[in-house]
Amino acid sequence: MNLIESLQINVPRMTSDTTCIAKMNLNEFHKQPQGYLNGGATLAFAEIIAGMMSNELVGSHKFGVGQSVTANHLRPVTCEGTLTALGTLLVKGKTSHVWRFDMIDDAQRLISQVTVTLAIVDFDR
Template identity: 40%
Template sequence: MDITLLNLNTPLEFINQAMKKSLIGNLGIEFVKIAEGLVEGFLPLSEKNSRPDGILHGGANLAFAETLAGLGSMLLVDLKEFDVLGTQVSGNHTGILSEGKALGEAKIIHRGNKTHIWNVDVKNEEGRLISTVRVTNMIVKRND
């Protein structure tokens, strides 16, 4: 997939299909909503993203949050000219997920020319907060 073609008008089906052979697909992440400054998705609990006791792994949870925020930044810049690099992820886990799926909502809270900062809340299917995560993405000029 040529990621430089991504934009807010790219169909979700295309984005999800394009991610299948990456870490995103391997963890089971799917995007369900994109808008300017907002990305929502889900992460179904599986053996691929859980601890040995069946609870969602904290690292998978952070990867989920960084994925949502990363796509959000990618949709806000001209990817032919700029690249998006995750530079900092910091999360507070407030609960566990032992069944079902995690639902994530990433909202931009700072949209600068060189950095984007996102807040990502991850909840269970009943709406209970599992994690709140802050993601900083750096926007850099491509050297292609």
């Protein structure tokens, strides 16, 4: 089992040239000891989606690798239902991409905002 399967991330999809959406089903696996969503799961969710979406955009000879992930966790959420990531590609350079994700709970509340920077590298590197 890989991290995508463990986190229960559904396949993300581009909704325009610069936006995407993805969902993560929440359960006991995502809990911190106090019972709320672990911030690390949210960060991993964002970095995985950013990489997958950038890989769609750069073609078959390049791929994105994480350089930086920063977040502001704005409210606690219990680990039930679905966390939705609404992504916006802020920078689409030749050597880097920057994504911003609004993490939304089932009640349409903003839970976290995450920014992911990826280096775009050649496969033969």
